[in-house]
Amino acid sequence: MAADLRPEVVLLDFWVSPFGQRCRIALAEKGVPYEYREEDLLNKGDLLLRSNPVHKKIPVLLHAGRPVCESLAIVQYVDEAWPDAAPPLLPRDDDPYARAQARFWADYIDKKIYDCQTRLWKLKGDAQEQAKKDLIEVLETLEAELAGKPYFGGDNFGFVDVALVPFTSWFPTYEKLGGFSVEKCCPKIVAWAKLCRERESVAMALTDPDKVYEFVQFLQSKFGVKQ
Amino acid sequence: MEKTPENASQAAPLKLFGSWASSYTHRVQLALRLKGLEFEYAEEDLGSKSNELLRHNPVYKKVPVLVHGGRALPESVIILQYLDDAWPETRPLLPADAFDRALARFWCHFADDKLGPAVGAVFASMGEDQEAAVRQVHENLALIEAELRDGAFKGRRFFGGDEVGLLDVVLGCGSYWLAVFEEVTGVRLVDADAFPLFHAWLRDFEALDEVRETIPAVDRLLEYARGVRHMLLGLAGAGAAAASAAAAAPAEAPAAPAPAPAADIAVDI
Numbered sequence: 001m002a003a004d005l006r007p008e009v010v011l012l013d014f015w016v017s018p019f020g021q022r023c024r025i026a027l028a029e030k031g032v033p034y035e036y037r038e039e040d041l042l043n044k045g046d047l048l049l050r051s052n053p054v055h056k057k058i059p060v061l062l063h064a065g066r067p068v069c070e071s072l073a074i075v076q077y078v079d080e081a082w083p084d085a086a087p088p089l090l091p092r093d094d095d096p097y098a099r100a101q102a103r104f105w106a107d108y109i110d111k112k113i114y115d116c117q118t119r120l121w122k123l124k125g126d127a128q129e130q131a132k133k134d135l136i137e138v139l140e141t142l143e144a145e146l147a148g149k150p151y152f153g154g155d156n157f158g159f160v161d162v163a164l165v166p167f168t169s170w171f172p173t174y175e176k177l178g179g180f181s182v183e184k185c186c187p188k189i190v191a192w193a194k195l196c197r198e199r200e201s202v203a204m205a206l207t208d209p210d211k212v213y214e215f216v217q218f219l220q221s222k223f224g225v226k227q
Numbered sequence: 228m229e230k231t232p233e234n235a236s237q238a239a240p241l242k243l244f245g246s247w248a249s250s251y252t253h254r255v256q257l258a259l260r261l262k263g264l265e266f267e268y269a270e271e272d273l274g275s276k277s278n279e280l281l282r283h284n285p286v287y288k289k290v291p292v293l294v295h296g297g298r299a300l301p302e303s304v305i306i307l308q309y310l311d312d313a314w315p316e317t318r319p320l321l322p323a324d325a326f327d328r329a330l331a332r333f334w335c336h337f338a339d340d341k342l343g344p345a346v347g348a349v350f351a352s353m354g355e356d357q358e359a360a361v362r363q364v365h366e367n368l369a370l371i372e373a374e375l376r377d378g379a380f381k382g383r384r385f386f387g388g389d390e391v392g393l394l395d396v397v398l399g400c401g402s403y404w405l406a407v408f409e410e411v412t413g414v415r416l417v418d419a420d421a422f423p424l425f426h427a428w429l430r431d432f433e434a435l436d437e438v439r440e441t442i443p444a445v446d447r448l449l450e451y452a453r454g455v456r457h458m459l460l461g462l463a464g465a466g467a468a469a470a471s472a473a474a475a476a477p478a479e480a481p482a483a484p485a486p487a488p489a490a491d492i493a494v495d496i
Contacts, residue, residue, distance in 0.1 A: 054337065054370055066326055073332040080325035096312035097298055103305045108286065141286065 009034035010062040012048050014041055016215050018114075018166030019071035020059040021205040025162050026075040028201035030085040034061075072106055075162055089159045098153075105145060105152060106163035112138045113167050120177050121216050122225055132178035136185055143186040150195060157199060161192075165202055168193040172209040173216050237314060239296030241266035244280050246273055248451050251303040252291040253400040253441050258307050260437040261391065262317045266293075304335050307393055320393040330379050334371075334386070335397045342367045343401060349416065350408050350452070351459045361414055368422050371398075375424035384431060391432065399432040403442050404452075411452045 011027065011034050013020035027034050039048050039058050051060045051067035061068040061077065068077045079089040091098035116138060119131035142164065146152055152160035171182045171193070183190045196202045207215075220227050241259065243266050245252030259266050271280055271290050283292045283299035293300045295313070300306045311320045321328050345367055348360035374380045386394035405416045419426040432438055 063326070068326065068329045068333075070333050070336060073329045073336070076332065077325055077329040080328065093312065093315070096309050097295075097300075099312055100300050100305050100309040103308065104300075104302060107302060107305065 007035040008064060010037060011035070012037050012039050012045075012051065012058050012060040012062070014039055014058050016207050016212060017058060018170070021166035021207075022071045022162050023059045023061060023074045023078070024205040025165065025201045026078040026089060028204060029087065029089065029157070029162075029199075030078055030082045032078065032082055032085065072110060072163065075159065079159075087156060087158075089162060091153065091158070102153060102159040105142075105160045109142070109160070109163045109167075113164075117167070117170060117174065120174060121220055122223060124226065128177075132174075132180065135174060135178065136180065139182065139186045139189060143189050146188050146192055148188075151192065157196065161196060165193065165196045166206060168196070169206045169209050169212050173213045176213060177216075236296070242269060242294045243267070244269045244271055244277075244283065244292045244294070245290045246271050247443060248448065249290055250401040250404065251289075254303045254396050255291045255293055255306050257396050257400060257437055257441045258310050258320060260440060261320070261396075262310055262314050264310075264314070264317075304339070304393075304397060307396060311393075318390075320387070320396065322387065322392060331386070331392065331394045334374075334394050337367075337370075338394075338398050338401065342371075342398075346401075346404065346408065346416070349414060350412060350456060353460060357412070357414065361416065364416055365421070368417065368425055372422045372425050375428065385428065391435065395428075395432055399429070399438065400441070402429050403433065403445075403448070405429075407445065407448045407452050410449060411456050 009027070009032055011020070011023055013023070013036060015038060024036070037047075039045060041058070044056060047062075048058065048060060049056055051062060052058075052069045055069065057069075059069075059071055059074060061074045063077075063081065068074050075089060090102055093099075113135075116131055116135040120128060120135060123131060149155075151157050152164070168189075171190075174180075175182060197206065217227060219225075241264060243252070243255055243259070245255065245268065247270060256268070269277075269279075271277060273290070276288060280290065280292060281288055283294055284290075284301040287301060289301065291301070291303055291306065293306045293309070295309075300309050307320055321331060342364070345360060345363040349357055349364055352360055375383070380386050383389075385391045386398065391399070402417075408414070409416050417426055417429070433442070
């Protein structure tokens with residue numbers, strides 16, 4: 001009988017995706033070996049389409065062939081499927097309120113940041129100005145939530161940090177498009193981002209900010225946005 | 228009462244801020260009943276929100292909010308997971324297996340991100356826009372039907388298995404609006420022939436005692452829905468400027484949180 005040579009864990013991803021990066025960080029933090037597969041989003045492969053027929057989007061985590069979709073569901077799955085691998089990404093079972101707070105802020109990040117940043121690069125004039133205002137408001141809300149803590153979860157890097165940190169590579173892009181300084185409005189967030197980047201899992205996953213900006217310029221030309 | 232960790236113990240009081248027509252509120256009420264938990268209920272006037280609600284949910288200013296031992300939990304799906312974490316030995320809502328949990332979370336997000344807004348769009352539109360919205364609802368229901376027929380939920384009575392779970396609560400509290408909207412708009416949304424398994428699941432869900440205790444009487448829902456549709460269509464006719472001015476109006480559309488295509492109204496439930 002031929003051995004099953006399929007890798008145990010496969011991540012279908014796209015190099016610059018902050019959502020994919022969340023998954024890469026979670027897998028690295030847990031020390032789970034996996035195969036990374038770059039997807040061509042203009043020409044989506046069979047495996048991606050079969051694994052995520054509902055949205056046809058990356059990231060998708062395949063564990064022993066079974067697909068898990070949506071980045072925050074994937075991160076929680078990684079936390080739960082490898083429970084003995086330190087560190088826990090969500091607060092432990094004995095602190096339900098802390099777990100709820102972690103889910104709340106990760107969900108807030110999901111609801112707000114991607115939408116604001118997309119409007120910031122895609123739109124012009126008043127609509128772009130509104131996107132910038134909205135984005136600053138979101139970052140200020142997160143700044144207030146971070147307060148004096150080293151990480152959003154407190155002393156340890158966790159779920160909310162994983163949810164937000166990939167977007168920090170986009171800060172210079174926000175600044176160029178919006179004409180504002182993230183450091184001026186949210187110094188704690190910038191300090192937190194530096195701290196996170198000291199972790200190998202984060203440093204390996206995040207895209208260089210210059211490459212992010214190049215990518216956004218590519219999107220702008222593709223969508224006919226005047227640069 | 229001093230805020231010590233013991234406040235969050237199972238004995239600490241539960242207070243739910245909600246709105247009678249809000250399916251998100253119903254989710255929490257149903258979950259509390261399934262878990263056999265006593266709670267105080269405070270009805271919020273969404274056109275004039277209480278200071279207490281705004282204090283407990285400063286980020287979104289929405290219902291439902293569950294306050295447990297003085298600490299506030301907003302967002303219905305997060306509240307439901309909290310109830311499981313805080314009362315793990317009572318009627319679990321989430322499955323035990325990590326993969327099944329990921330599936331439940333995925334479909335809950337689908338319910339709120341895709342199906343709910345699509346249903347809301349049907350309700351808030353007319354003519355060609357409405358036809359497009361109906362097609363969207365049917366596509367979404369077809370995806371769920373496929374999972375019930377051949378996929379992750381094959382052979383199950385409920386999404387949670389033999390008993391209702393998180394996904395049943397999330398999809399179920401909202402699906403009763405389908406029949407109401409059909410009546411009010413005259414549009415067919417859930418065809419028993421096209422979606423037999425979904426139809427059967429919904430019927431079984433709505434027959435449960437705790438569900439019948441939670442969902443308001445259909446004539447109240449109909450009256451409410453008629454009023455909201457009248458307002459939404461009036462605004463769509465009046466144009467975008469009138470619509471955004473009226474978006475602050477007290478009557479807010481039920482169930483779906485998405486803005487209507489013709490009038491940019493955020494539905495605050």
